[in-house]
Amino acid sequence: MSPPSYIHPLHSLSLEEMEASLRELGHPSYRAGQVMEWIYQREKRVENWSAMTNIPAALRSILEVRHPILLPEVIQVSGSKDTTQKFLLRLGDGELIETVLIPASPALYGDESDRRTLCVSSQVGCAYGCRFCASGLDGWKRHLSTAEIVTQVLLAEKISGERINNLVFMGMGEPMANYENFIKAITILNAPWGVGLGARKMTVSTSGLVPRIRDLAEQPLQIRLAISLHGASDDVRSQIMPVNQKYPVAELMDACAFYSERKKQMITFEYILIEGVNDDPSEARLLAERARGLRAKINLIPYNTVEGLPWNRPSEPVQEEFLSILRNRGIAATIRREKGHDIDAACGQLRRRVASSLTGSGEVSAMN
Numbered sequence: 500m501s502p503p504s505y506i507h508p509l510h511s512l513s514l515e516e517m518e519a520s521l522r523e524l525g526h527p528s529y530r531a532g533q534v535m536e537w538i539y540q541r542e543k544r545v546e547n548w549s550a551m552t553n554i555p556a557a558l559r560s561i562l563e564v565r566h567p568i569l570l571p572e573v574i575q576v577s578g579s580k581d582t583t584q585k586f587l588l589r590l591g592d593g594e595l596i597e598t599v600l601i602p603a604s605p606a607l608y609g610d611e612s613d614r615r616t617l618c619v620s621s622q623v624g625c626a627y628g629c630r631f632c633a634s635g636l637d638g639w640k641r642h643l644s645t646a647e648i649v650t651q652v653l654l655a656e657k658i659s660g661e662r663i664n665n666l667v668f669m670g671m672g673e674p675m676a677n678y679e680n681f682i683k684a685i686t687i688l689n690a691p692w693g694v695g696l697g698a699r700k701m702t703v704s705t706s707g708l709v710p711r712i713r714d715l716a717e718q719p720l721q722i723r724l725a726i727s728l729h730g731a732s733d734d735v736r737s738q739i740m741p742v743n744q745k746y747p748v749a750e751l752m753d754a755c756a757f758y759s760e761r762k763k764q765m766i767t768f769e770y771i772l773i774e775g776v777n778d779d780p781s782e783a784r785l786l787a788e789r790a791r792g793l794r795a796k797i798n799l800i801p802y803n804t805v806e807g808l809p810w811n812r813p814s815e816p817v818q819e820e821f822l823s824i825l826r827n828r829g830i831a832a833t834i835r836r837e838k839g840h841d842i843d844a845a846c847g848q849l850r851r852r853v854a855s856s857l858t859g860s861g862e863v864s865a866m867n
């Protein structure tokens with residue numbers, strides 16, 4: 500039986516929704532602000548209702564049923580404080596997701612040097628089936644709820660003891676396919692009553708869902724946009740990204756232009772270099788043209804091998820040549836030397852490995 504419709508996890512609620520819930524119960528709405536302080540203020544971040552000592556006990560006992568605090572269980576932490584740290588989380592229904600904390604590195608998406616960046620997941624699995632990606636290999640299971648997105652940030656800050664300065668939606672899943680929950684999550688992460696992270700410190704990566712890019716352009720939040728391009732021509736892109744058949748490159752470029760124009764922002768193209776697939780100099784020249792039209796920045800990413808997939812990264816001289824073709828044409832391009840390659844930091848890889856070795860929950864000990 501599904502829970503009654505008034506039951507929403509606490510970390511899925513906006514301040515206004517919490518106020519409405521309180522009014523419905525005949526309580527003053529100012530209590531909503533108190534509750535949000537308990538769960539989001541850094542020195543508080545409580546994990547059960549009974550800790551909210553300025554809320555009357557009788558009210559707490561009603562609210563904890565209506566708005567339960569549901570935190571994923573941290574079942575594995577790999578890496579160490581000064582390297583990439585990866586958190587494997589088990590959700591309420593047993594599904595596994597991952598969140599990756601990347602320490603200080605040169606600027607990738609913003610203007611300043613990136614500090615601690617958290618890479619969050621938006622879905623369990625992915626329906627888009629890009630040929631090179633571990634997340635899509637087992638298909639799509641479900642969307643993450645708003646709370647499951649927001650609490651990734653809270654848990655990562657709790658375990659690492661660090662404050663997260665940047666957020667990238669580049670973990671498992673296609674955030675734009677889980678649009679409603681994603682928008683709600685960034686609203687909570689951005690809000691002064693929530694986590695208080697600047698919208699310009701958040702980047703959403705998409706495989707190119709054109710209608711959602713246009714919707715996001717109309718949203719007030721100044722979140723940054725990264726496009727998983729990986730091919731500059733339809734021929735190349737369609738070979739590795741089925742989504743290109745639905746939204747071909749020209750349509751995608753129009754949507755990107757619309758976004759850039761609306762937000763007065765430079766967007767980023769992500770381009771994985773895969774040997775013999777998209778690393779030809781002719782593709783680099785076309786990519787430079789696409790980027791020039793939009794004044795987009797390009798992040799080249801040498802392919803991270805995925806067990807069971809046939810692809811490889813090109814040799815360093817080939818990577819360098821691709822980069823110099825872009826730079827010689829005046830394009831702002833960098834090669835992202837993957838941190839955390841050694842701990843399976845690429846999209847979806849750790850979860851796959853652990854999921855395939857897990858035979859029962861008893862095998863992995865809980866850490867929180």
Ligand code: SAH
Nearest residue numbers: 632669672673704705706727769802803846
């Ligand atoms: N679904 C969204 C966001 C998650 S993927 C998207 O596709 O943009 C985040 C990034 O990781 C994407 O740019 C994706 O193309 C890249 N990626 C996936 N598999 C990879 C691999 N094996 N090596 C390097 N990057 C990979």
Ligand code: SF4
Nearest residue numbers: 625627629632635706
């Ligand atoms: Fe999904 Fe992104 Fe992986 Fe493509 S690259 S399968 S859209 S997670």
